[in-house]
Amino acid sequence: xxxxxxxxxxxxxxxxxxxxxxxxxxxxxxxxxxxxxxxxxxxxxxxxxxxxxxxxxxxxxxxxxxxxxxxxxxxxxxxxxxxxxxxxxxxxxxxxxxxxxxxxxxxxxxxxxxxxxxxxxxxxxxxxxxxxxxxxxxxxxxxxxxxxxxxxxxxxxxxxxxxxxxxxxxxxxxxxxxxxxxxxxxxxxxxxxxxxxxxxxxxxxxxxxxxxxxxxxxxxxxxxxxxxxxxxxxxxxxxxx
Amino acid sequence: xxxxxxxxxxxxxxxxxxxxxxxxxxxxxxxxxxxxxxxxxxxxxxxxxxxxxxxxxxxxxxxxxxxxxxxxxxxxxxxxxxxxxxxxxxxxxxxxxxxxxxxxxxxxxxxxxxxxxxxxxxxxxxxxxxxxxxxxxxxxxxxxxxxxxxxxxxxxxxxxxxxxxxxxxxxxxxxxxxxxxxxxxxxxxxxxxxxxxxxxxxxxxxxxxxxxxxxxxxxxxxxxxxxxxxxxxxxxxxxxxxxxxxxxxxxxxxxxxxxxxxxxxxxxxxxxxxxxxxxxxxxxxxxxxxxxxxxxxxxxxxxxxxxxxxxxxxxxxxxxxxxxxxxxxxxxxxxxxxxxxxxxx
Numbered sequence: 001x002x003x004x005x006x007x008x009x010x011x012x013x014x015x016x017x018x019x020x021x022x023x024x025x026x027x028x029x030x031x032x033x034x035x036x037x038x039x040x041x042x043x044x045x046x047x048x049x050x051x052x053x054x055x056x057x058x059x060x061x062x063x064x065x066x067x068x069x070x071x072x073x074x075x076x077x078x079x080x081x082x083x084x085x086x087x088x089x090x091x092x093x094x095x096x097x098x099x100x101x102x103x104x105x106x107x108x109x110x111x112x113x114x115x116x117x118x119x120x121x122x123x124x125x126x127x128x129x130x131x132x133x134x135x136x137x138x139x140x141x142x143x144x145x146x147x148x149x150x151x152x153x154x155x156x157x158x159x160x161x162x163x164x165x166x167x168x169x170x171x172x173x174x175x176x177x178x179x180x181x182x183x184x185x186x187x188x189x190x191x192x193x194x195x196x197x198x199x200x201x202x203x204x205x206x207x208x209x210x211x212x213x214x215x216x217x218x219x220x221x222x223x224x225x226x227x228x229x230x231x232x233x234x235x236x237x238x239x240x241x
Numbered sequence: 242x243x244x245x246x247x248x249x250x251x252x253x254x255x256x257x258x259x260x261x262x263x264x265x266x267x268x269x270x271x272x273x274x275x276x277x278x279x280x281x282x283x284x285x286x287x288x289x290x291x292x293x294x295x296x297x298x299x300x301x302x303x304x305x306x307x308x309x310x311x312x313x314x315x316x317x318x319x320x321x322x323x324x325x326x327x328x329x330x331x332x333x334x335x336x337x338x339x340x341x342x343x344x345x346x347x348x349x350x351x352x353x354x355x356x357x358x359x360x361x362x363x364x365x366x367x368x369x370x371x372x373x374x375x376x377x378x379x380x381x382x383x384x385x386x387x388x389x390x391x392x393x394x395x396x397x398x399x400x401x402x403x404x405x406x407x408x409x410x411x412x413x414x415x416x417x418x419x420x421x422x423x424x425x426x427x428x429x430x431x432x433x434x435x436x437x438x439x440x441x442x443x444x445x446x447x448x449x450x451x452x453x454x455x456x457x458x459x460x461x462x463x464x465x466x467x468x469x470x471x472x473x474x475x476x477x478x479x480x481x482x483x484x485x486x487x488x489x490x491x492x493x494x495x496x497x498x499x500x501x502x503x504x505x506x507x508x509x510x511x512x513x514x515x516x517x518x519x520x521x522x523x524x525x526x527x528x529x530x531x532x533x534x535x536x537x538x539x540x541x542x543x544x545x546x547x548x549x550x551x552x553x554x555x556x557x558x559x560x561x562x563x564x565x566x567x568x569x570x571x572x573x574x575x576x577x578x579x580x581x582x583x584x585x586x
Contacts, residue, residue, distance in 0.1 A: 052460070078462035086460070092453035094519070098261075103450040106443040107462040115443070116261055155462060 005030045005190055006051070006159060010060035013046050020046040022214035023060070028159070033181070033191040035201045037225075038211035039235055044194045045087065047211060048163055051192070052084050053077045064159070079107065083157030087164050087194075089144040091136035097123060098132040100147055104154030122150040126180060142173050149177075153184070160184075162193040166200050178204050198226065210234065264441075271437060274522070275430050278302075278529065282422055290540070292418050296490065298532040299425035300483060301512060305524030306432040307479035308509035311472045313519035314445065316452030317367070321378030323506030324362070324385045325355040325477040327499035329484025331395065334402045334494060337412070344413035348485040352478040359477025360470040367469050379506070386500035401495025404488065413489045421490050428486055429525065432479055436521045439475070448472050452519070480509075515561050517570025526569045531557075 004027035013021040020043045028034050038044050049055040050062055053074035061068050064080055072080070092100050101119035109115040123129040126146040131139065136147060145165055152160060162181075166174050174197070181204065185191060195201050201208055201222055208225040210218040212234040218225055225231055262270075278299075285291040304326070311317050332351030336342040366377045389396045396402065408416045415421060439445045447468045450458040455465050488494050499505060516527025534557065538550035565572045 054456075074456075074459040075462050075464050078460055084460050086457070090454045090457035090460075092450055092457060094453060095449055099446065099449070103446050103458070103463075104461045106446055110443050112261065112441050115446075151457075151461060 004028065005032075005065060006192065007063045007066075008051070008060070009063075011047070011050055011057050011062060012059040013043075013050060013055060014058045019214050021050065021057075024211070024214075024216045025060075026209050026216065026219065028190060028192050030158075030190055031185070031188060032207060033185055033193070033205045034207045034209065035205035035222075036192070036194050036209045036211060037196070037198070037201055042211045042234075043214040044211055045163065046214075048161060048194050051161055052082070078155055078157075081156075081158035082161065083152035083155045083159070084161040085145070085148045085152055085163055085165050087167070089141075089148045091139065091144045091147050093137040094135060096133050096135055097128050097139065097143075097147055097150075100136055101150045101154045104151040107155050119150075119154055122154045125153060125184075126150045127176070142169050145169065146177075149180070157189070159190045159192065162191065162195075164194055164196055166195065166197055174200060202226065261441075267437060267441070271433060271521075275433065278429075278525070279426065282419075282426065286419055286422075289418060292422055294533050294536040296418070296422045296425050297536070298528050299422065299429045300486060300490070301508065301532050302525045302528035303425065303429035303432040304480060304483040305509050305512040305516070305528050306429065306436055306521075307476050307483060309513045309518060309520075309524045310436065310439065310448075310476040310479070311469070312476075312510065313513055313523070314440065314448040314452065315469060315472045316519075317363075317469060317473075318371070318375045318510065319363070319378045319476075320375050320502075320506055320510060321362075321381035322477070322480050322509050323382045323500050323502070325359055325480040326484035326487070326505055327385060327389060327496075328355050328358065329481030330488035330494050330499055331389075331402070331484075332481070333485030334404055334488045335395065337404060337489075338402065343411045344485060344489050345411070348482050351481040351485050355477035355481035356474040359473045363473045364466075364470065367466060379502075382500055382502065382506045386496050389496040389500065396496065399496060401493060401498075402488075404492040406492065414492070424486060425490075428483060432483075433521065433525065435475070435479065440521060444468065444471060449519075511558070513568075515558065515565075515568055517568025517572075520568075520570040523568050523570035530569065 006028040008027070009025050011021055011024045012019065022043075024047060036044055036047065046055065050057050053069070053072055053076070057070055062070055064077070064082065067080075069077055069080070092103060095103070098116065098119055101122050102115045105115040105118035105122065109118050120129065120132065123132050126149050128143060128146050128150060131143060136144065139147060145168075149165065166177055169177065178200065181191060193205065205222055208220065208222050209216060210225060210228075210231050217234060218228050218231050220228070281291075281295050285295060308319065308322050312319050329348070329351035332354060333344050333347040336347040336350065337344055362381055363378070366374055369377055390399050392398070404414075406414060408414045413424075447458065447463050450461060450463055451465050451468050458465055458468075484499070512527035512531055513524040514527070515531055516525065517523025531554070535550065535554050538553050542549040542553065561568070567574070
């Protein structure tokens, strides 16, 4: 149980002369909740895209369950148990909420009514079941985010990658999401989240990784990290005079 | 989970799409719908002018349904389906002429060929999006037209192929024109049936996902290219069967007819657009609206000057583009929603 589930070793991503991710290494173990934080432009989303397969690393390795997955496209990673959300939610607009979730649940349920049952269960999980037959285009921002989570959950993943899934939500919605993720985590789902909101990170994650200018500058518990002077400097800038 | 429970789980008026219906109800609904489309045949079976129009309507309804599989559900707006139509027509006619192979069997090689050729020629094109894809597939149509003119040994060149009138069931040549009408009706019914089964399958849902957002589809474990290729194979094969039937109906095929954009390649798209792309009934509604109207206008105004019927038809399409963005099927859907709102208010 304690061997690393997701393993990142010396990951580098360069875009021409720009090094967006510079020699980052970390592990995520089964059942953990790990957050990646960092100021704007630190390379969080680039790092995230290396994990989802949206981008391929220039150097270094990403492995899942001991298998190097550097070259695998996103759909293959999804089949290996990697669920994800997008920073800007990508609902399938002309489909209903239920159909959106079914696009996910069809991965492991090839029969229509099995996929429908699983999808409906996921909508209940995220609290969207009363909106099951509403087209995604008519859903509110927070509903779209929950739909995104439902579609990813319907894949029955073992690792969930969440990209700023709380952005734009109000206090109670954030709390609902935290409760949902804690409940899923209790059921054995591993989480790696990118989060801007430090309150969320404090309330939620067991381990925090801090990225600044493409490099990992700190790693530890939320308490350790939020009092780390280097992290404070990265976020607030250096005290002058 | 009973799907009837799902359908009634939410009493709010915001439920335009409804739940997923059980098979029996879907089958019944569409069977009744198809029977309704038989009414014009029964009413006009003695009038050969209208019978011909109805025959074409059924055929083109089936063809529009076939096109809609990749273009409407999959969002890949192909203008190259004339190629598959022509391959089907030439294959069926050629096999009948050279080896006396019954067209009933001769439909299959063309369909199989298109299930292979379609994915092969669309593969490189699928990198292109939207109108760029449409233009590239349009180019296939034009290249194929040149090839068909050039390959005289296969296509008969510009003069085309003539199938002699030897009436027999096994030759798919009938003295009673109503037989063709029934034949085209069956083709349309099969195409609609395939669409229904498809849209209740994993591939159907994946097609919609690919149309809506390729990145989201990939994140759901969907191989985008595989989904597009499979739907192309199905769509192209059905189109080829339509081409084979067309060849046996008019019994004279030449490149300018088969690769005509306004009458074949673009027409599939037009019928679906007018009727409602990405729906099962839309392409059929489009064909039932446009084919009779076009034929009627051609007959009535054909004498008063060349192209007058096209001007009138263009005007109808302009109105449709302005006031029915989602086609007839979309407009009916909006009306139903409106009605449901008023009833619940």
